[in-house]
Amino acid sequence: MSDYSVEANGLTKYFGDFKAVDHVSLAVPTGSIYGVLGPNGAGKTTSLRMTLGIIDPDEGTSRVFGERPQSVRHRIGYLPEERGLYPGMKARDAIAFMGALRGLDWSEGRRRAAGFMTELGLERVIDEKIRKMSKGMAQMVQLIGSIVHAPDLIILDEPFSGLDPVNQERLEMLVKRERTRGATILFSTHVMAHAERLCDRIAIIARSQRRFEGTVDEARALLPMQVRYTPRTGGDVAVILPPGAEQRGDAWHFSIEDKAVEPLLSRITASGHGVTGLSIARPALHDAFVHIVRQVDAGFAADARSDAIEEAAA
Amino acid sequence: MSPFAKTMFVIARRDFLSIVATPTFLLFLLAPLFMIAMGALGGAGATQLADSARGAGRLVAVVDAADVEALRSADTRLRKAMGREPATLEIRVAGPDAADPVAITREKGSDTYAVMTGAFANPRIVERDADSNSGRYLALLASDVLRDRAAGAVPPARAHFESLANGGTSIAAQQSMGFGAVFIIFLLTLLLAGQAVGMLAEEKGNKVIEILAAAVPLESVFIGKLLGLLGVAILFIAFWAAMAAGGGLVFASQMDPAAAPAALAAAGKPAIALTAAPASGWPFFITISLCYFILSFLLLGAVFLGVGAQAGTVREIQMLSLPITIFQVGMFSLSTAAASAPGTGLATFAQIFPFSSPLAMAARAASDDAKAVHLLALGWQAIWVALVIWLSVRLFRAGVLSGGGSWKFWRRARPAAAAAAAGAADIT
Numbered sequence: 001m002s003d004y005s006v007e008a009n010g011l012t013k014y015f016g017d018f019k020a021v022d023h024v025s026l027a028v029p030t031g032s033i034y035g036v037l038g039p040n041g042a043g044k045t046t047s048l049r050m051t052l053g054i055i056d057p058d059e060g061t062s063r064v065f066g067e068r069p070q071s072v073r074h075r076i077g078y079l080p081e082e083r084g085l086y087p088g089m090k091a092r093d094a095i096a097f098m099g100a101l102r103g104l105d106w107s108e109g110r111r112r113a114a115g116f117m118t119e120l121g122l123e124r125v126i127d128e129k130i131r132k133m134s135k136g137m138a139q140m141v142q143l144i145g146s147i148v149h150a151p152d153l154i155i156l157d158e159p160f161s162g163l164d165p166v167n168q169e170r171l172e173m174l175v176k177r178e179r180t181r182g183a184t185i186l187f188s189t190h191v192m193a194h195a196e197r198l199c200d201r202i203a204i205i206a207r208s209q210r211r212f213e214g215t216v217d218e219a220r221a222l223l224p225m226q227v228r229y230t231p232r233t234g235g236d237v238a239v240i241l242p243p244g245a246e247q248r249g250d251a252w253h254f255s256i257e258d259k260a261v262e263p264l265l266s267r268i269t270a271s272g273h274g275v276t277g278l279s280i281a282r283p284a285l286h287d288a289f290v291h292i293v294r295q296v297d298a299g300f301a302a303d304a305r306s307d308a309i310e311e312a313a314a
Numbered sequence: 315m316s317p318f319a320k321t322m323f324v325i326a327r328r329d330f331l332s333i334v335a336t337p338t339f340l341l342f343l344l345a346p347l348f349m350i351a352m353g354a355l356g357g358a359g360a361t362q363l364a365d366s367a368r369g370a371g372r373l374v375a376v377v378d379a380a381d382v383e384a385l386r387s388a389d390t391r392l393r394k395a396m397g398r399e400p401a402t403l404e405i406r407v408a409g410p411d412a413a414d415p416v417a418i419t420r421e422k423g424s425d426t427y428a429v430m431t432g433a434f435a436n437p438r439i440v441e442r443d444a445d446s447n448s449g450r451y452l453a454l455l456a457s458d459v460l461r462d463r464a465a466g467a468v469p470p471a472r473a474h475f476e477s478l479a480n481g482g483t484s485i486a487a488q489q490s491m492g493f494g495a496v497f498i499i500f501l502l503t504l505l506l507a508g509q510a511v512g513m514l515a516e517e518k519g520n521k522v523i524e525i526l527a528a529a530v531p532l533e534s535v536f537i538g539k540l541l542g543l544l545g546v547a548i549l550f551i552a553f554w555a556a557m558a559a560g561g562g563l564v565f566a567s568q569m570d571p572a573a574a575p576a577a578l579a580a581a582g583k584p585a586i587a588l589t590a591a592p593a594s595g596w597p598f599f600i601t602i603s604l605c606y607f608i609l610s611f612l613l614l615g616a617v618f619l620g621v622g623a624q625a626g627t628v629r630e631i632q633m634l635s636l637p638i639t640i641f642q643v644g645m646f647s648l649s650t651a652a653a654s655a656p657g658t659g660l661a662t663f664a665q666i667f668p669f670s671s672p673l674a675m676a677a678r679a680a681s682d683d684a685k686a687v688h689l690l691a692l693g694w695q696a697i698w699v700a701l702v703i704w705l706s707v708r709l710f711r712a713g714v715l716s717g718g719g720s721w722k723f724w725r726r727a728r729p730a731a732a733a734a735a736a737g738a739a740d741i742t
Contacts, residue, residue: 084521101529
């Protein structure tokens with residue numbers, strides 16, 4: 001068995017003249033939870049659709065379990081970004097229908113649907129028609145529909161959007177449980193907290209290209225350590241701190257490289273200013289994400305400026 | 315069962331139940347009653363119009379040269395005595411080249427209500443409508459000529475009536491059956507193919523289509539939808555066939571078996587009116603017509619799905635459906651023309667052209683007893699069904715799932731040119 005459930009290489013897609021996805025590659029280790037992060041319109045959904053074989057890439061290839069995605073559809077569960085259910089169907093039948101599409105026996109699908117819905121606290125709407133359910137409930141029904149056949153790979157496109165905090169937590173629990181079962185989970189989001197809590201690895205896509213790939217810690221390590229230091233005594237504290245340290249109230253805020261942590265502690269101890277408060281922490285994934293996206297945007301803005309200058313000169 | 319077939323039937327079952335298990339299906343099932351009611355109303359109006367227009371047409375008598383004057387004077391005499399003046403009588407001299415009465419009724423330039431040929435004692439009268447005044451008037455003329463010639467009392471002429479409308483002649487009857495088959499197939503196909511597009515539009519509207527596209531091959535989605543609606547159509551046909559059979563049984567149980575032939579004999583009508591059959595025989599004709607209906611539906615349904623899938627809204631679907639409907643009406647016209655002119659080049663063309671082939675071949679089964687040719691036609695049409703579904707799926711993929719982009723080959727050069735400049739560099 002391959003170490004990777006999903007191997008997408010150089011996926012590129014044009015919509016008219018717009019390059020929606022530009023040579024994006026993804027390698028999702030089997031049994032992992034993998035997040036595809038990116039701002040709105042970055043190309044996450046199109047990348048996932050190409051990975052699944054719903055749309056053909058203009059360039060690049062996608063392999064799922066080492067094969068064409070179309071030939072292993074029954075091993076995949078997919079929750080699209082735009083939720084879709086037949087409004088006239090009952091919840092239990094809608095789930096069984098989605099399972100049946102992937103080869104699950106209809107009656108077994110109905111049985112499993114009842115089990116999942118009870119577990120997620122939705123037992124009172126099992127035989128309710130979709131049109132009578134709230135948006136969040138319908139979304140949970142669709143989510144169950146995408147995993148009812150116990151797939152080996154679960155692809156969820158923005159699964160948390162539209163869910164209240166309670167259901168978001170239920171969904172996180174479900175994702176973890178599916179991973180424990182042995183499934184590989186690939187999901188997209190622009191909410192960093194979920195990715196930070198769930199993902200083993202992430203890819204950050206911005207402006208149609210993949211800008212980062214690695215673990216959450218590796219992403220956070222892109223930025224220096226964030227330090228918050230509150231001395232016990234006043235005086236010229238700034239001289240022992242790195243350039244750029246900023247005082248807000250009693251506390252000083254600055255960032256330092258990993259290797260500068262011990263020297264800083266030595267300087268503080270030796271200076272005699274004392275310590276009322278000291279926190280040295282990695283920045284959150286949110287900060288790393290914003291940093292990456294801003295860098296990309298700054299690059300685009302610079303390109304646009306130089307283009308404008310060249311145009312004016314011409 | 316293969317996974318492809320299995321998913322196809324899952325979709326077919328869903329679509330079938332979503333139509334049948336609704337109260338509106340009852341309306342659909344009873345639609346023929348509305349159609350019959352409307353037809354009856356329209357027919358009554360048309361009859362009134364026809365009656366008021368009577369006189370503009372003609373009656374034709376084909377007689378020996380020696381009988382022309384006698385017939386003309388009988389016409390002059392009797393015409394004035396009639397409550398409503400009959401249509402103009404055209405008298406033709408019989409000869410070796412005299413046209414067949416059925417052909418005379420179809421001559422262009424005049425509306426022919428009835429044609430009389432043969433001896434006055436037992437003339438053959440071909441009527442446009444059964445039991446018409448025109449037919450009776452010609453029989454009356456024959457009797458009058460006989461009476462005029464005989465010295466004493468003579469029995470009235472024993473006319474042999476045949477009606478074009480009721481299948482009085484076998485060829486006319488078979489052509490009528492062919493036309494009927496064409497009409498029924500056309501009507502059902504058009505009704506149901508439109509529904510297929512509506513369902514696809516609904517799935518696009520509620521975004522289910524992406525789930526289907528991710529889970530199963532689009533070919534099985536398309537074929538599944540067509541099969542689901544075919545199931546609806548077959549249920550519809552079975553319902554009305556059962557109603558007709560039940561009605562027939564009730565009628566038969568109420569009737570004296572000897573009464574019908576006796577009644578016909580008393581009216582001087584030939585038994586052919588009730589015993590006319592398609593050239594290929596009833597069982598074959600019904601079976602093959604059902605097969606042609608299925609293929610016609612699959613063909614048109616696939617076209618509707620393929621083109622309709624490009625639309626995003628109901629309004630767009632209506633806009634796109636209109637040209638296809640007009641095209642299908644064109645195929646209907648072509649097939650009816652072929653049905654009334656069997657063996658001609660036009661008929662052959664209609665039988666070969668894929669979109670009119672199911673209709674025209676059903677008509678052919680009514681007037682031609684050759685059976686092997688139908689196997690060939692079914693195979694030919696099946697190839698076209700597969701081709702249209704294949705093309706529709708690609709259209710759908712290119713136009714809908716790809717976000718409405720243009721055809722792929724237009725874009726071939728662009729990615730290649732851009733590839734060198736591209737390069738996804740991770741930030742580290």
